Each structure stands twice: as structure tokens, then as C-alpha cells.
Amino acid sequence: MVDVPIAAQADPMAAQALPAGVPTPTATPTDRTGTGVRGALRVAPGATVTLALAVPAGSIAALLLPAAVAGSVDAVVRGDSASGPTVRLIAVLVLGLLAGLLAEIAGPGLAAELTARLRRRLAVHVTDLGTGSRNPFPAGDVTSRLVGAAPDAAGLVPSLLGTLGALVTSLGGIVALALIDPWLAVGFLGGLLPGLLVVRVFMARATDLFGRYQAVQGGLAGRLTDALAGARTIRACGTRDREIARILAPLPELSAAGHGLWRAQRSAVAQVLLLAPMVELTVLATAGWLLAEGRIPPGQMVAAAGYAALGLGFLEQVEALVGVAHARAGRIRAAELLAVEPAGYGTARTLPPGGGELVFRGVRVRVPEGEAGSGGGRAVLDGIDLTVPAGACVALVGASGSGKSTLAALAGRLREPDEGEVLLDGLPVTRLARGELRRGVAYAFPRPVLVGADLAEALAYGRPGADPEALTRAARMAYADDFVRRLPAGYATRTDGLALSGGEVQRLGLARALVQDARVLVLDDATSGLDTVTEHHIHEAFRTGLADRTRIVVAHRAAAAADADFVAWLDSGRIKALGPHRELWSDPAYRAVFTREERT
Known part of the structure; x- marks a missing residue:
């Protein structure tokens, strides 16, 4: 087990179909992502209100412009003073300019605020889910949802407002044509209805294609993440070309989805480009006939041309509609991840009295159907x-796959049992608040990640504010203090780009767990990178310095098992035997466990 959320290496292409247990979002998901109108008002009320006012203001300015131009033309034709109409025309132009500027500022600002909030929610949610069955999505797919789906979903409100603004402007243009003369509206609507059908078909196809594109993209990201994690193995085995082929295998499907979207957009644009001139010519011909009949003045013919262009504006919003389809697809993918419920925490904010007694009572853990390596839902x-x-x-001793790390993970709720319960000093761990659980159980892992600006911050990661003496004391017990002090800046050495051996990183991981000062210390293969002498020294230091602390050691070496008070020998998910290492050592099957582990 590692201390970062690395998902099981399932086929990333499975991201196209939701894993078992994940609710299937409807075509119009609830505002789970917080990127709808209500979410926008909560996160960025100023930008949302500004955009909501700027868009209709822009529509009003666009609708007033043809009338203002018509007024100026009629004034000139009649020989009247054009000063009044000109002032009105300038005022309309200024209103349109200001509305456009405000929309250009508020729209991206709102999208940025929503993106930051959604990414934070997704990151926190993924951390709460942790590894195993509660997070059925591959790591690369999760990354694509954080990086790609979040900003797409955050663009929903700006895209919708822009599209609604275009729709209002188009409807206003049609109404204005009817007010000039009903025949103008009739001529316009005759060509508009086919255009609306084109837009409807395009939206349905675009949303589906965007969803497919993002799903395949997530699968490709998952394969790449797996390859980066195993880069040394790939290089050692000389399988670079084969691995490149595996990573790029989804490209044909990605290309098909992308080309399908381009074809849909090309078809929609081509049809709109054919319809638009026909509709405009129909309106202008009708206006010319009305002008010849003396039913409208010359300025109204100019206005009719302007309103016809406005009415057609909605059909020409293919790019805006692409944005809406993109946002809807991103919102669905973000909602899929948020739909997976994390384990809840209790309300007990004080650890119960005791010294760290840990009880596993009838616990069962099954690998869900569909998870990598499940074998049809076997019991771990x-x-x-x-x-x-x-x-x-x-x-905890046993062959690979016997359930050692899973059992260790139950103590701190890094994994949840499907049945049974875990108690810490008589209290079920599910009743402890998150902070109290972390103060009760600390972990050290085989491949720890040093999170923090420098080593001091990294060691205090699980206990912010720990004093320097606590850090030094923990580092000494983990046999890390000597090599840390040899570094140029000691405990102030930056972690970025710090070159340390695997054993040194493991010792820092042990020190970090010790700094937490928890009642229970879980060492999940946390000394596998150390030589046997150093490992023995550390266990001896723990025996004397942590005599009052409960320790669970996932042991792969006989020496580590020998240093424990007793051994729980696991086999196929069950405890085969309990007892001191020296007594179990007489069993050839027990000795064979360590032989197999050493070969592994």
C-alpha cells in the first residue's frame, strides 16, 4: 500500500462505462457539481450578477441598434435634423460596447472561480474516497476529470447565458420584424424552422460525442499514468515500444469521436450557411415589396435587414452551442465522480480511555464485481x-494476496470492511471524528511521498505545528537524523528535487508517522527498503521507545516477524495461526511463506 490514492490497474478503457455501484447520472444531472446558477451565485455572486446583467444589456443594445439606424436614415431622407437620432445611435453603441466589455470580463472570471471550487471539491472527494472499492475510477481517469472535466463544467453558466442572450436577441429581432410588418415575420419564420431542427440535432449529437471523447481521453490518461508509475520496469524489460503501443491503443477511438464531432459541426455550419442567406433574401425581398407599396419608409427597410440578421444570430451560434455541449459533458463526468459516496466519519472528538487496544471483530472485505483482480468478487x-x-x-505474515495490507488498512479506515467492525479501545473507529482517528492511528508505507516545502514540514505533515524537538526525536528513532543533518540545509532542505535513496525515504516516512504520536502505529511493509541490520535496529528502538504503543507490522522478512510480540499468520483471507514467531517457525508451511516473499 502507498500513501497516495493509486487506483488498481484496471483497463482504463472501462472508464467509458461506469463501474459497478456508481450511480448513472441522468441526461440533466442535478447540480451535484455546484456549477449551475445557484452554485455560481454562491461562489462568485458579483461576477454572476454582472454577467446576468451584461448579457441582456447587450441584447437590448443589439435590438435598439437597427431602430436607431432607421431613425437616422429617415431623418436624412426627410431632410430633418439628424442630431437627435445620431445621439440616440451613439448611446446605443456605447451601451453595447460596455455590455460586451463587462461580459468579456465577468464570463472568464466566473468560469475561473467555479473551476477552482470544483477542482478543490473533486480533490477533497477523491482523497476522502481513498483507494480500493470506494474509488472505482483509475488514477488517470480521475486526473482527466480534475484537469479537463472541471473547467468544462465550470463553463456551463457563461455558455448558457451567452446562448440565452443570443436566443433572446433572435426572438426580439423576429418580434421587431412583426412590428414593422407581419409579412416580414412570416417570411423570416418560413426559413427559420428548418434551422432550429438543425440546431436541435446538432446539440444531441455533440453532447454524446463530447462524452465519448472525454471518456476515451480519460482511459488514455489512465494508461499513461500506469506507464509513468512503472517507468523503471518498462526500461528494465526493454518493452518501450510495446508500452507505447498499449498507451496509444485508444487513439483510433479518440480520433473517431473527435472526427465525429467535427463532422457534426461542419454539417451544422454548412446547413446554417445555406439557410441564412435564403432567409435574409426573403426578408429583404418582402421589405422591398412593402417599400414599393409605400407601407414602410426607407429607414424601416434598413431596420428589417438588421433585425433579420439578429433573428438569424441564434443559428450562427454553433461555437457557443459547442461550448454548452462541452460543459454538459464535463458536468456529467464530474458528477459521476462526486456520485461515489465516501465513508462518513463519526462525531466523537475525544479518543476513549485506553492504551491502544485494537479489536477486529468478524471483519470481511470483498473485492467488488468489476474491480481489477476481483476474480468475480472474491473475499480478501x-x-x-x-x-x-x-x-x-x-x-501480519502471509503470502502475497493473503490480506495483510487490507487488514492493516482497516485500523485507520483507509479501507472499510463489508461486514464486522474495528474497535479502538472499545469504541468503533467509525464513531471517531476524522481528526481523532488520525490522532489514534498513524501509518508508514513502503513508498512514502514527502509532502511539504522542506523536510521539517514533511515530517510534521500529520501533526502541523509539531515542535522541532519532536521532529528530531522521531528522526533519531527512525535512524534518519544523521543523514538529514548531513544535508546542506538539514531539516530546512527543500523536498523539491531532493535525491534520496529508497531506504532514506522510508526512514523519513517512519519518522513522519512517529511525529503523529498516535496510539496505534501501522507499519505496512515500511522497512522493506532497509538492510536487515538497520531494520532490526529500528524495531529495537521502537520496542524500547514505543513500549506503550500498539504496533501492527506487515512483515515480509522473518527478522521483522521475530521482533514482534506475536504473529498473525494469514492465509487466503483467514487467520491460520496466532503465536510467537519462534513457535510458528517449526511449521514448514510458515517458513515457506518467507521463502516465497524473499523470492518475490
Whole structure:
């Protein structure tokens, strides 16, 4: 187990179909993502209101412009003073300019605020889900939803407002044509109805194609993430070309979705470009006939041309409609991730009295159908009953896949049991608040990630504000203090680009867990990168310095098991035997466990 959310290496292409247990969002998902109008008003009320006012103001200015131009033309034709109509024309132009500027500022600002909030929500949600069955999405797919789907979803309100503004302007243009003369509106609508059908078909196709494109893109990202994690293995095995082919295998499907979208957009644009001139010619011919009949003045003919262009504006908003389709697809993908419910935490904000007794009572963990390596839903842990006395050290021993790391993960709720419960000093861990659980159980992993600007901050990551003496004391116990002090800046050394060996990083991970000062310390193969002598010294230091702390050690070496008070020998998800290492050592099958582990 590692201390970052790395998903099981399932086929990333499975991201196109939701994993088992994930609710299927409807075509119009609820505002789970917080990127709808209500969410926009909560996150950025100023930008939302500004945009909501600027868009209709722009529509009003656009609708007033042809009338203002018509007034100026009629004044000139009649030989009247054009000063009044000119002032009105300038005022309309200024209103349109200001509305456009405000929309250009507020729209991107609102999208940026919503993107930041949604990305934070998704990041927190993914962290709460953790690894295993509660997070069924591959790591690369999760990354694509954070990086790609979030900004797409955040563009929904600006795109919708812009599209609605274009629609209002178009409807206003049609109404203005009817007010000039009903025949103008009749001529316009005759050509508009086919255009609306084109837009409707395009939106349906575009949303589906965008969803497919993003799903395949997420699958490709998942494959790339897996390859980056195993870069050394790929290089050692000389399988670079084969791995490149595996990563790029989804490209044909990605290309098909992209080309399908381009074809749909090209078709829609071509049809609109054919319809628009025909509609404008119909309106102008009708206006010319009305002018010849003396039913409208010359200025109204100019206005009719302007309103016809405005009425057709909605059909020419293909790019805006693409934005709406993109936003809808991104919103659905973000909602899919948010629909996976994380485990809830309790309300107990004080640890119960005790020294760290840990009880596993009838716990069962099954790998859900559809998860990588599930084998049809096999049991990883099957009815485990185990009591670890306060202050004792238990080594979890077993062959690979026997459930050692899964059992260790249950103590701090890094994984949830499907049945049974885990108690810390008599209280179910599910009743503890998040902070209290972290103060109760600390973890060290085989491949720790140093999170923090410098080493001091990284060591205090699980206990912000820990004093320097606590950091130094923990580093000494983990045999890390000497090499840290040899670094140019000691504990102030920056973690970015810091070159450390695997064993040194593991010792820093151990020190970080010690700094948390928790009642229970879980070492999940946390000394696998150390030589046996250093490992023994560390376990001896823990035995004397942490005599009052409960320790769970996932052991792959006989020496680590020998240093524990007793061993829980797991086999196929069940406890095969309990007892001191020296007593179990007489069993050839027990000795064979370590032989297989060392070969692995």
C-alpha cells in the first residue's frame, strides 16, 4: 500500500462505462457539481450578477441598434435634423460596447472561480474516497476529470447565458420584424424552422460525442499514468515500444469521436450557411415589396435587414452551442465522480480511555464485481477475529494476496470492511471524528511521498505545528537524523528535487508517522527498503521507545516477524495461526511463506 490514492490497474478503457455501484447520472444531472446558477451565485455572486446583467444589456443594445439606424436614415431622407437620432445611435453603441466589455470580463472570471471550487471539491472527494472499492475510477481517469472535466463544467453558466442572450436577441429581432410588418415575420419564420431542427440535432449529437471523447481521453490518461508509475520496469524489460503501443491503443477511438464531432459541426455550419442567406433574401425581398407599396419608409427597410440578421444570430451560434455541449459533458463526468459516496466519519472528538487496544471483530472485505483482480468478487478477508492488546506488537505474515495490507488498512479506515467492525479501545473507529482517528492511528508505507516545502514540514505533515524537538526525536528513532543533518540545509532542505535513496525515504516516512504520536502505529511493509541490520535496529528502538504503543507490522522478512510480540499468520483471507514467531517457525508451511516473499 502507498500513501497516495493509486487506483488498481484496471483497463482504463472501462472508464467509458461506469463501474459497478456508481450511480448513472441522468441526461440533466442535478447540480451535484455546484456549477449551475445557484452554485455560481454562491461562489462568485458579483461576477454572476454582472454577467446576468451584461448579457441582456447587450441584447437590448443589439435590438435598439437597427431602430436607431432607421431613425437616422429617415431623418436624412426627410431632410430633418439628424442630431437627435445620431445621439440616440451613439448611446446605443456605447451601451453595447460596455455590455460586451463587462461580459468579456465577468464570463472568464466566473468560469475561473467555479473551476477552482470544483477542482478543490473533486480533490477533497477523491482523497476522502481513498483507494480500493470506494474509488472505482483509475488514477488517470480521475486526473482527466480534475484537469479537463472541471473547467468544462465550470463553463456551463457563461455558455448558457451567452446562448440565452443570443436566443433572446433572435426572438426580439423576429418580434421587431412583426412590428414593422407581419409579412416580414412570416417570411423570416418560413426559413427559420428548418434551422432550429438543425440546431436541435446538432446539440444531441455533440453532447454524446463530447462524452465519448472525454471518456476515451480519460482511459488514455489512465494508461499513461500506469506507464509513468512503472517507468523503471518498462526500461528494465526493454518493452518501450510495446508500452507505447498499449498507451496509444485508444487513439483510433479518440480520433473517431473527435472526427465525429467535427463532422457534426461542419454539417451544422454548412446547413446554417445555406439557410441564412435564403432567409435574409426573403426578408429583404418582402421589405422591398412593402417599400414599393409605400407601407414602410426607407429607414424601416434598413431596420428589417438588421433585425433579420439578429433573428438569424441564434443559428450562427454553433461555437457557443459547442461550448454548452462541452460543459454538459464535463458536468456529467464530474458528477459521476462526486456520485461515489465516501465513508462518513463519526462525531466523537475525544479518543476513549485506553492504551491502544485494537479489536477486529468478524471483519470481511470483498473485492467488488468489476474491480481489477476481483476474480468475480472474491473475499480478501473472510471473518477475521483478532485482538491486539494495548502496547503489543503484532506482525501480519502471509503470502502475497493473503490480506495483510487490507487488514492493516482497516485500523485507520483507509479501507472499510463489508461486514464486522474495528474497535479502538472499545469504541468503533467509525464513531471517531476524522481528526481523532488520525490522532489514534498513524501509518508508514513502503513508498512514502514527502509532502511539504522542506523536510521539517514533511515530517510534521500529520501533526502541523509539531515542535522541532519532536521532529528530531522521531528522526533519531527512525535512524534518519544523521543523514538529514548531513544535508546542506538539514531539516530546512527543500523536498523539491531532493535525491534520496529508497531506504532514506522510508526512514523519513517512519519518522513522519512517529511525529503523529498516535496510539496505534501501522507499519505496512515500511522497512522493506532497509538492510536487515538497520531494520532490526529500528524495531529495537521502537520496542524500547514505543513500549506503550500498539504496533501492527506487515512483515515480509522473518527478522521483522521475530521482533514482534506475536504473529498473525494469514492465509487466503483467514487467520491460520496466532503465536510467537519462534513457535510458528517449526511449521514448514510458515517458513515457506518467507521463502516465497524473499523470492518475490
